[in-house]
Amino acid sequence: MLFRSIGAGICVFIAVCAEYGVLSIPYVETLAALIALGLTAVPIIKQAVFGLIRREWNVCELAALALIAAVCIGEYTAAAEIAVILTIGELVEEYLCERAKKDLNEMVQTAPTTVQVMTDGQTQERRIDDIIAGDQILIRPGERIPVDGFVHEGQGDVDESFLTGESLPIHKKPKDRVYAGSINLESTLMLIASGTAQDSSYAQIVKLVKEAGLRRPPSHPLIDQCAQYYTPFILCIAGIVTLVTGEITRGISVLIVSCPCALLLATPSAVLAAIGPAAKRGILIKSGEFLEMCKRVTIIVFDKTGTLTSGKMHVTSIIPENGYSEEMILSLAASLERSSPHPIARAIVKEAEKRGIPFTHQDRTRHIPGKGIEDVKDGVPVLVGRREFLMERNISLPPEVLSEGGLTQHNETEVLVAENNRYIGRILISDTLHATTREALASLRTIGYQKYALITGDNENAANIVAQALEIPACRTFSGLLPAEKEQLISDLQKNGEVVCFVGDGTNDGPALTRADLGIGIGNRTHTLALESAGVILMEQGLSALSSFFVLGRMTSRKIAENIGIAILLNMFLMVMAADGRISPVMGAIGHQIATIGVLVNSIRLSALFPK
Numbered sequence: 001m002l003f004r005s006i007g008a009g010i011c012v013f014i015a016v017c018a019e020y021g022v023l024s025i026p027y028v029e030t031l032a033a034l035i036a037l038g039l040t041a042v043p044i045i046k047q048a049v050f051g052l053i054r055r056e057w058n059v060c061e062l063a064a065l066a067l068i069a070a071v072c073i074g075e076y077t078a079a080a081e082i083a084v085i086l087t088i089g090e091l092v093e094e095y096l097c098e099r100a101k102k103d104l105n106e107m108v109q110t111a112p113t114t115v116q117v118m119t120d121g122q123t124q125e126r127r128i129d130d131i132i133a134g135d136q137i138l139i140r141p142g143e144r145i146p147v148d149g150f151v152h153e154g155q156g157d158v159d160e161s162f163l164t165g166e167s168l169p170i171h172k173k174p175k176d177r178v179y180a181g182s183i184n185l186e187s188t189l190m191l192i193a194s195g196t197a198q199d200s201s202y203a204q205i206v207k208l209v210k211e212a213g214l215r216r217p218p219s220h221p222l223i224d225q226c227a228q229y230y231t232p233f234i235l236c237i238a239g240i241v242t243l244v245t246g247e248i249t250r251g252i253s254v255l256i257v258s259c260p261c262a263l264l265l266a267t268p269s270a271v272l273a274a275i276g277p278a279a280k281r282g283i284l285i286k287s288g289e290f291l292e293m294c295k296r297v298t299i300i301v302f303d304k305t306g307t308l309t310s311g312k313m314h315v316t317s318i319i320p321e322n323g324y325s326e327e328m329i330l331s332l333a334a335s336l337e338r339s340s341p342h343p344i345a346r347a348i349v350k351e352a353e354k355r356g357i358p359f360t361h362q363d364r365t366r367h368i369p370g371k372g373i374e375d376v377k378d379g380v381p382v383l384v385g386r387r388e389f390l391m392e393r394n395i396s397l398p399p400e401v402l403s404e405g406g407l408t409q410h411n412e413t414e415v416l417v418a419e420n421n422r423y424i425g426r427i428l429i430s431d432t433l434h435a436t437t438r439e440a441l442a443s444l445r446t447i448g449y450q451k452y453a454l455i456t457g458d459n460e461n462a463a464n465i466v467a468q469a470l471e472i473p474a475c476r477t478f479s480g481l482l483p484a485e486k487e488q489l490i491s492d493l494q495k496n497g498e499v500v501c502f503v504g505d506g507t508n509d510g511p512a513l514t515r516a517d518l519g520i521g522i523g524n525r526t527h528t529l530a531l532e533s534a535g536v537i538l539m540e541q542g543l544s545a546l547s548s549f550f551v552l553g554r555m556t557s558r559k560i561a562e563n564i565g566i567a568i569l570l571n572m573f574l575m576v577m578a579a580d581g582r583i584s585p586v587m588g589a590i591g592h593q594i595a596t597i598g599v600l601v602n603s604i605r606l607s608a609l610f611p612k
Contacts (some may be wrong), residue, residue, distance in 0.1 A: 001091050008084045011036035015077045022140075033076035040083040041067050061231055066259040067505040069252040077492045078588065080358045082259045085596060090106050115139075115146050118190065128197045135193045139184045148200045149191040151176045156187035157342060160457075169343060172385075185342055186367065230568070234258040234575075241579045250581055257574035257588035262595040266563035267601035274556045277607050282539040283549050285384040290535040292560070293518045294553025296499045300449055301490065302513075304456035304466055304505035307543070313347035316432070319408060320425040321398065327357050334359040336373040347429050372415075383418040385594050389418050395423050431462075433469060440543035441470055447551060452476065453493075455486050455512070487511035504545065520546070559606050563599045570595035 011032040018029035048064035071081035087117045118136040128146050131137070136152060139145055145158070157169035160182045169185055172178055178191060182199035234255065242251030271288030278285055285291060302308050318326040332354035337345035338359065352359055365375040371392075372385015381389055387397060395418045415427045441452070453476035454467050463479035466472075477488060490512050493500050502509075502516035513519035513533040521534030522543070538545045572593045575584045583591060 001087065005084065005087050005091055008036040008039040008080070008087065011039070012077070012084050015080060019077055021154050030076055033080040034475055036080035037067070037071070037076065037083055040087040041079070044083060044086055065235070066252075066255040068184070069255050073249060073252055075252075075256075078256055082256065086259075086264060100384075127401065131193050131196060133193055133195050137191045137193055139189045139191055141184055141186055141188065145178050145180055145182045145184060145191070146200075147180050147191075147193045147197050149178055149193045151178060151189055152192045153190035154188055155432050156189060157185045159183040159185055159343070186340070191544060192216055217325045230263070237575060237579075245579075245581070247581070250579055253578035253583065253588050257583070257591055258571050262567035262570065262599045265566060265596060265599055266567055267560050270556050270559040270598050270606060273413065273559075273603040273606040274552055278549070278552055281548065283544060283545050283552075284537040284539060285549075288556075290518055291553040291556040293499070293501075294550050295557045297501045297518060297550075298497075298499045299447065299451040299453060299493060300444065300501045300503060301453040301455060301473075301493070301512075303502075303509050304454055305431065307503055307506035308433060308437050308454070308466055308470065310434050310574045312431065313343045313429050314432050315347055315351035316430050317428045317429055322422060322424050324419075324424045326425075327355070329427065330355065331357050331359045332377070332382055332419060332424075333415065333417050333427055333532045334382050335377065336365050336375050336382060339365060340367065340373065344413065344429055346612055348415065348427060380420045384415060387414070387416055390418050390423065393418070393421070395421060397423055401426065412585070433466065435543040436542035440546050443547035444550065447494075447547060447554075449550065454478065455481055455489060457481055483509075483511050487515045490515045503543070504534075520549070555606060559603060563602055566598050566602060567595055570598060 015025065015029045015032040015036065017023045018025065018032065023029075044067065045064045045434045050063045051061055066082055070076070070082070114125050114127055115131065116123045116138040117131070118138055123138055126135075131147050137147070137149065141156075151172050151174050153174065155171070155173040158172050158178060159169050160179060172189070177194075178189075180197065238251045238254040238258070241254050242248050245251075267288060271291060274291055275285050275288075284485050315330075318329055320326055320329050330348070330352050334349050334357070337348045340346075349359075365373050367373055368385065368389060371389035372383060374381065374383050374393075377381070383393060383395065387401070390397065397416070401416075401423075413429050414430065417424050417426065437574060452470070452472050454470075454472050455478045456463050456466075457480065460479040464474065467474065467477040481489065488510070490500050490502055494515075494517070499518075500516045501518040501520065502512050503520045503522060504513055505522040509521075512532040513521060518536070519534040520536045521539060522538050536549060538549070570591075574583070574595070575590060578590075580586050
């Protein structure tokens with residue numbers, strides 16, 4: 001289409017030059033115009049025919065009639081001008097609205113292709129596709145679990161955030177269920193597969209995204225709604241002018257000046273003017289329909305982890321006991337945790353570095369999978385880990401620590417520290433609200449978006465704490481949801497008449513992002529599926545750009561409406577002039593080009609109106 005448009009444009013330029021005497025080569029005007037029509041008019045006429053077969057009124061029917069009428073009266077250059085402008089408009093719209101979704105290969109490639117299977121006491125490598133229920137699979141630290149199953153031997157923490165959105169690692173012990181896509185963090189596990197890789201929860205996420213994509217309703221932009229009334233109206237006017245004046249040239253001139261080139265460019269020109277500046281501010285918009293959707297959104301649904309919260313572990317407080325200081329406890333814990341890749345360990349080490357607290361690397365630390373770390377420092381035994389770990393070593397814990405059951409009112413995870421067989425304090429660690437979250441929701445409320453919901457794979461306590469901090473009501477706070485349940489919740493809201501915008505981050509958000517009327521992905525390219533499923537991507541972490549996108553979307557919709565108004569008013573003025581015989585078909589073609597320029601200029605103004 002691009003090459004045809006360029007070739008046709010050159011031919012139209014030659015034809016216009018010949019018509020006004022710049023070129024005096026015999027028949028060059030007619031030949032150049034016919035070549036331009038051959039390159040561009042056929043698809044327009046074909047689309048118009050298909051529209052008539054489907055009994056649809058569309059601007060393409062009017063354009064096709066104007067082309068045919070212009071050719072019939074010998075106005076080849078006017079017909080060619082119309083065809084080229086229409087083709088360029090279609091090319092712009094194709095570029096903006098018909099980007100194909102990328103394959104899910106990048107997601108599939110994150111999963112392992114082979115695995116170690118235990119058979120008769122020996123391990124052997126086997127393809128993932130050959131795994132069946134009952135196979136014993138060896139999963140070493142750092143490896144991704146390939147199929148759903150149960151822990152048979154060993155225990156340790158597993159990162160399930162890739163599947164459930166749960167920010168904290170989950171401790172797994174024998175008989176506990178594990179899911180494909182999770183990562184074994186700290187110790188070797190022997191699993192028993194409960195099914196094949198194709199039946200796993202990981203594979204179901206891919207399936208759900210595909211199905212949700214197929215169910216997405218088609219877009220019905222404002223231009224289509226105008227077209228179904230505009231085309232019959234113009235045909236009636238052209239017929240009346242011909243009958244009243246007895247001059248078919250006037251009727252054809254009316255068709256030519258009314259040809260909706262400016263109308264067809266009303267939407268794509270405004271969208272282009274919005275997408276460029278937005279991209280410079282880290283807002284990637286995949287299609288103009290997502291900008292137009294902003295004015296229709298009735299509820300914004302947020303995922304918690306990585307969207308409202310940072311998704312990273314932070315030390316929130318240190319509670320010393322028995323005469324120890326915070327610095328002493330943090331130094332001991334960081335010394336033992338320095339060699340661990342565990343997220344909690346990294347949070348402790350990072351906090352010590354942040355405070356400038358010196359700590360030494362211990363080479364003889366012993367990791368007890370799923371429990372903690374022990375070492376001897378300066379001849380004194382040191383323990384860092386879970387309360388069960390300290391209790392097994394006969395460390396007495398204060399009543400207030402025992403009463404909390406390992407979970408504080410703020411949903412913090414605790415790491416207990418003991419030295420010389422005596423409890424000396426604990427470190428509390430949690431995920432925190434992103435720095436921009438409160439400000440972003442306040443901005444959204446200012447511009448008129450008042451209805452929010454929160455969905456998460458985290459536990460109820462964690463969800464409620466975040467919801468309360470952001471003034472999201474408990475009736476619209478949903479916790480413990482798996483990807484299929486998130487997608488179903490979005491569907492239920494839509495069935496109740498809501499136009500849903502879902503904002504999320506992570507592969508587990510993919511089905512919900514695709515199912516929502518407007519899906520917005522947050523952050524980086526770590527979770528490719530979520531970002532490919534989203535219609536809009538905010539490339540910076542946090543929600544600081546979210547309100548800017550909604551403002552831009554509303555402004556774009558308003559600009560599209562203005563463009564349609566400009567196009568229709570100028571076309572009506574030209575129709576009156578054509579019906580009165582004051583302009584010829586060629587002058588009419590030039591006139592509607594002026595209308596097109598007016599629409600483009602109005603769209604360009606959108607760039608200057610984009611909020612800083």
